[in-house]
Amino acid sequence: MTDENKALLARINAYAEDVLGEIDPQKVQVSRQLEQIKPILEEIAAERGISLTDMFILYMDLQSEASCESNNKLKESLQDINNGNDGGMPLLFV
Secondary structure (H helix, E strand, O other): OOHHHHHHHHHHHHHHHHHHOOOOOOOOOHHHHHHHHHHHHHHHHHHHOOOHHHHHHHHHHHHHHHHHHHHHHHHHHHHHHHHOOOOOOOOOOO
């Protein structure tokens, strides 16, 4: 992920934290969550001269990429733990 994309995602996520507060994303419909962050997506889309649809797609791609990166870091850290557990039960990560 480029530095520009990281900054863009950080900007959207900061806005989302502000407007969504402490909601449980597992209990609130995704459509409602997206409706709440629509103003920042519209603002950035206007700044970049792209459609809201293209901005939404970019946001979802960046969010997916960030999630995969976090997942891979977790797997690596668990692998380090498993390698040092001296034959005990390994921690499983699916």
